[in-house]
Structures are given as structure tokens and as C-alpha cells.
Amino acid sequence: MSTENGFPMHTFRCVCHSKLFFGNTNCVSCQRTVAMCPACRQVSAMEELEDGTWKCLRNGCGQRQRFCQNRVEHAACNWGVLFEEKDQTLCTNCRLNQMIPDLSVPGNLEKWQRLEAAKRRVLYIIEAIGLPIGMPDQEELLPLGFEFKADGAKPVSTGHAGGLIVINIKEADSVHREQTRVEFGEPQRTLVGHFRHELGHYYWDLLVKPHHLEAFREKFGNEESPTYTEALQAYYANGPKPNWPKQYVSAYASMHPWEDFAESFATYLDMVAIVTTADHFEQENQRFESYDFDELLNAYREIGIMANEFNREIGLLDLVPEVFTAPVIEKLRFVHTLTG
Numbered sequence: 120m121s122t123e124n125g126f127p128m129h130t131f132r133c134v135c136h137s138k139l140f141f142g143n144t145n146c147v148s149c150q151r152t153v154a155m156c157p158a159c160r161q162v163s164a165m166e167e168l169e170d171g172t173w174k175c176l177r178n179g180c181g182q183r184q185r186f187c188q189n190r191v192e193h194a195a196c197n198w199g200v201l202f203e204e205k206d207q208t209l210c211t212n213c214r215l216n217q218m219i220p221d222l223s224v225p226g227n228l229e230k231w232q233r234l235e236a237a238k239r240r241v242l243y244i245i246e247a248i249g250l251p252i253g254m255p256d257q258e259e260l261l262p263l264g265f266e267f268k269a270d271g272a273k274p275v276s277t278g279h280a281g282g283l284i285v286i287n288i289k290e291a292d293s294v295h296r297e298q299t300r301v302e303f304g305e306p307q308r309t310l311v312g313h314f315r316h317e318l319g320h321y322y323w324d325l326l327v328k329p330h331h332l333e334a335f336r337e338k339f340g341n342e343e344s345p346t347y348t349e350a351l352q353a354y355y356a357n358g359p360k361p362n363w364p365k366q367y368v369s370a371y372a373s374m375h376p377w378e379d380f381a382e383s384f385a386t387y388l389d390m391v392a393i394v395t396t397a398d399h400f401e402q403e404n405q406r407f408e409s410y411d412f413d414e415l416l417n418a419y420r421e422i423g424i425m426a427n428e429f430n431r432e433i434g435l436l437d438l439v440p441e442v443f444t445a446p447v448i449e450k451l452r453f454v455h456t457l458t459g
């Protein structure tokens with residue numbers, strides 16, 4: 120596995136040597152303005168130039184940039200836009216939005232800010248592990264898009280179709296999300312979890328269907344029989360397959376091979392995010408490409424056991440609720456082969 124950007128960083132250093140976090144817009148120690156620099160892909164201290172543009176102060180970078188319009192106007196982003204991209208006002212993440220919530224409705228700005236924070240975090244890891252993202256102005260790749268919508272006359276379902284990910288903004292309301300989580304028995308219903316799952320559907324369309332369909336069917340089953348509609352009806356009538364923990368990473372994964380893939384994909388991203396975070400704090404310059412799949416899985420299991428015990432001690436949910444049976448491991452290994 121190789122990645123152009125290398126190891127996904129989880130914390131960064133300001134020029135004053137204080138730690139900077141992924142969502143920061145200012146250094147809490149020296150008060151400097153900071154941003155995620157699109158060139159060095161680190162949250163860095165920025166210097167304002169006379170013409171109102173900014174320069175990355177990271178050693179060896181110095182990239183000139185403007186700040187994403189969603190940061191300037193709505194505090195919904197903390198990324199920069201390359202100065203060379205003259206006709207762009209939005210960063211590469213915000214450019215993917217096809218619809219944002221109605222900001223004249225009280226509470227929607229805060230929900231949108233939470234959605235963007237989760238989206239940025241997930242896309243950052245996606246890029247670091249070498250998965251392609253179809254930008255709206257490209258033609259070679261299926262363009263990826265996001266719509267953040269509220270229930271209106273018709274209820275909005277969170278889901279993916281043809282590159283477009285729709286998220287119901289009430290998912291950014293923690294009371295609603297917790298109720299739904301308990302109702303559907305989902306141990307990990309979170310905003311980042313939604314993005315990871317729906318992106319799994321996107322990568323099925325983008326990578327699996329055209330290039331890996333045979334290998335997919337060997338591990339996940341034939342997605343054409345039963346059809347998705349038949350599988351959905353059966354799931355809501357009868358619930359998950361009995362014995363699902365033997366074959367599937369979650370109850371919902373047993374619904375249909377597409378959901379199985381999306382759930383496996385989301386779990387794989389959880390695994391990468393958690394293991395690289397742990398290693399980052401141990402050894403700041405570890406590179407993602409040095410992991411093979413078995414090392415990644417073993418590290419995740421070990422961290423999972425420890426973190427679950429911490430969480431149980433104070434009554435929080437398990438960090439790693441999944442059980443990794445042999446068929447589940449083979450599915451995760453399949454996802455691993457798609458990266459880098």
C-alpha cells in the first residue's frame with residue numbers, strides 16, 4: 120500500500136510548538152490563525168499577506184492560499200484553497216456539496232457545522248489511504264456529491280445513489296441519533312459512521328462494480344439475487360439473519376451484499392482511523408504504507424480490547440463492538456485491497 124500523502128496525521132504542531140487539532144482555526148497558545156493547508160495537508164499556522172491571502176508557515180511549505188468561503192462566512196470549515204485555483208472559492212471538501220441546510224432555520228447552522236466536521240475527518244483518511252475521489256469538475260471518475268437535507272413534506276432518507284450521498288440533517292441532533300441508535304440496535308450510529316457507511320456505497324459503484332465484481336461476489340454474495348428491494352422487504356419483515364454474528368460485521372450487513380460491503384468498508388475505515396491515531400501518539404512519523412492487513416487488524420483488536428475496557432469502566436459504549444470471525448476478516452481484507 121502506498122499513499123501520496125503518507126500517514127494520516129491526527130494532531131499537528133504550531134510554529135510556537137503547541138499542539139494543533141484537526142478542527143482548529145486558532146492556536147490556543149499563541150493565538151495565530153491556523154488552517155488545514157491544502158498543500159502540506161497539515162493544520163498549520165498561517166501568516167496574512169498584504170493582499171489578504173495567507174501563507175502556510177510550515178517549514179518547507181510556504182503555500183499561498185485563501186480560506187474556504189464556508190470558513191469565512193459560516194465557520195463551517197477550516198481548510199485553505201490553493202492560491203493557484205483562481206476560480207474556486209471553496210476547499211476540495213466543500214466543493215462536493217450540492218445542497219446545504221437552510222441556514223435561516225434556527226439550529227441548522229450548528230447541525231451543518233457538525234456534519235462538515237465529520238465529513239472532513241472521513242475524507243481526510245480516505246485520501247490518505249489512496250482512495251480516489253471524483254470531483255465535480257472531472258469526467259474520468261464518478262463525481263461524489265453531498266446533499267444535507269431536512270425533512271419537509273416528504274421525509275428524507277439518508278442514503279447513496281449514483282455518487283450522491285444524502286444525509287438527513289437531524290442525524291446531527293444527538294438526541295434524535297441516540298433514539299434511533301437504540302431503536303435499531305446499532306452500536307455505532309455516529310455522524311462519522313454515517314459518512315463512512317455511505318462512502319462504502321460510493322466505492323462499490325466506483326471501484327468494485329467495474330473492476331472487482333467477481334471477487335466481491337465470492338466474499339459477499341450475489342447482489343442481484345435477491346434484489347435489493349426484496350432483501351429490504353425481508354429485512355424489515357423478519358429482522359436480521361439469525362446467526363448473523365458468524366458471517367457479518369453487523370446485523371444490518373446481513374440485509375444485502377451492498378449493505379454488507381458498506382458496513383465492512385465503514386469498519387475498515389474505523390480500523391485505519393483508530394490504529395493510525397494510536398500509532399501517531401506513540402511515534403509521530405510512522406507511515407501508513409508500512410501496515411499490512413494482518414498487522415492492522417491485530418493492532419485494532421488490541422487497541423479495541425483496551426479501549427472497550429476503559430469505556431466500560433465509565434459506562435460508555437464499546438469503541439470496537441465488532442467481532443471478527445473468519446468470513447468478516449476476509450471481507451475486510453477485500454476492502455484493504457481496494458486502497459492505495
Ligand SMILES: [Zn+2]
Nearest residue numbers: 133135146149
Ligand atoms: Zn501557536
Ligand SMILES: [Zn+2]
Nearest residue numbers: 156159175180
Ligand atoms: Zn502548508
Ligand SMILES: [Zn+2]
Nearest residue numbers: 187196210213
Ligand atoms: Zn471548506
Ligand SMILES: [Zn+2]
Nearest residue numbers: 316320378381
Ligand atoms: Zn447503506
